[in-house]
Amino acid sequence: MDVVGDLHMNGGETKTSYADNSIVQKVVIDRVSHLLEETAKKLYFKFGGDFGSCIRLADLGCSSGPNTLSVVSKIIITIHGLSLAIDRPEPEIQNFLNDLPCNDFNTIFKSIPAFHNELKS
Numbered sequence: 001m002d003v004v005g006d007l008h009m010n011g012g013e014t015k016t017s018y019a020d021n022s023i024v025q026k027v028v029i030d031r032v033s034h035l036l037e038e039t040a041k042k043l044y045f046k047f048g049g050d051f052g053s054c055i056r057l058a059d060l061g062c063s064s065g066p067n068t069l070s071v072v073s074k075i076i077i078t079i080h081g082l083s084l085a086i087d088r089p090e091p092e093i094q095n096f097l098n099d100l101p102c103n104d105f106n107t108i109f110k111s112i113p114a115f116h117n118e119l120k121s
Helices: 023-046 066-085 105-110 112-120
Strands: 054-059 092-097
Touching (some): 066 092
């Protein structure tokens, strides 16, 4: 199997790109987001909100579109809410993205300003 040729997502922002054709994946992410939030809460309370100054997340099969950052935003929002609820300082959150080297990470980087604005609101 040619990993680069067979296992890749169409990059960019065209009609055939993964970023513009990942609605089904978005629906699945939305349907299981409660599990993501529950897991984040369990881990948060297991450590009493004391992660030191940083929580590190790793997405080991990230996509090349908006779904990647939507998962991260759900975790960040959950941790923010929990920190406020138990009056703990919010930790820094580092997110590591990893996937096939031929995937289009530029599309993800271009979406960071919109992601940042979404989190501010």
